[in-house]
Amino acid sequence: MILTNIETVPGKTIVEHFGLVQGSTIRAKHVGRDIMAGLKNIVGGELKGYTELMKESRREATNRMIEEARQLGANAIVNVRYATSSVAQGAAELFAYGTAVRVE
Amino acid sequence: MVELAILIGLIAVGYFAGSAAERHHYRSIAEREEAFLHLPAITFKSSETLGDVAESRLVTGCAVISVDYFKRILAGLRALVGGRVKSYESLIDRARREAVLRMKEADPTADIIVNTRIETSSISKGPTNRESVGTIEALAYGTAIHLKKQGT
Numbered sequence A: 001m002i003l004t005n006i007e008t009v010p011g012k013t014i015v016e017h018f019g020l021v022q023g024s025t026i027r028a029k030h031v032g033r034d035i036m037a038g039l040k041n042i043v044g045g046e047l048k049g050y051t052e053l054m055k056e057s058r059r060e061a062t063n064r065m066i067e068e069a070r071q072l073g074a075n076a077i078v079n080v081r082y083a084t085s086s087v088a089q090g091a092a093e094l095f096a097y098g099t100a101v102r103v104e
Numbered sequence B: 001m002v003e004l005a006i007l008i009g010l011i012a013v014g015y016f017a018g019s020a021a022e023r024h025h026y027r028s029i030a031e032r033e034e035a036f037l038h039l040p041a042i043t044f045k046s047s048e049t050l051g052d053v054a055e056s057r058l059v060t061g062c063a064v065i066s067v068d069y070f071k072r073i074l075a076g077l078r079a080l081v082g083g084r085v086k087s088y089e090s091l092i093d094r095a096r097r098e099a100v101l102r103m104k105e106a107d108p109t110a111d112i113i114v115n116t117r118i119e120t121s122s123i124s125k126g127p128t129n130r131e132s133v134g135t136i137e138a139l140a141y142g143t144a145i146h147l148k149k150q151g152t
Helices: A031-043 A048-072 B002-035 B069-081 B086-106
Strands: A014-028 A076-088 A091-103 B053-066 B112-124 B135-147
Touching (some): A014 A048, A031 B002, A031 B069, A048 A076, A048 A091, A048 B053, A048 B135, A076 B112, B069 B086, B086 B135
Antiparallel strands (some): A076 A091, B053 B135
């Protein structure tokens, strides 16, 4: 599965469009991480636990999108976009969407 | 009296630890940015002018950065009179540059990254629940292009 965030897959031609595919996940941070983050809020700097959490969640959203595309028989997803929205205090939604295509 | 002492303690810890961490981070960002000069990240979409493409793939990088207690107080004071909030500017700048660097680190052998997009989101409120900024996430993503090498 080839993913790009431009309209084409460079060096290949799109032979079939399958339409929009998407994947999303909603994650809450766990209490331990929250306490650590609370401490980190005093000294500032990177919150490694959160970075990991966001990375994992985004990977999961992407994997769900890829799964949907695979079921359609696509072998590439073009124009992938990511979006983040905060659903509630302490929970975030990570959303990935793109256009499933078949390239040759 | 005890509360005041705690507050002053927090501000002092925030100031010293926070500015030390920021200096350290900026040094590391500058070093790595120099090391990655061979891999430009551009915001154009087209790659036709680049040459024959061997491989392309999506790369992402993200960073979650929080401000320290001292800067939070400073920004709170700044909100009274308005104007530039320098302490938050450096926070967001650090997060974005770190995210772009991580995106490049995701595929260090690529020749160019096209259609780079940077997104910023505030993922949590501050401990007092009044501030909307405090911890921000920067996400950078783009399409890493590997060109066909000459002679192959």
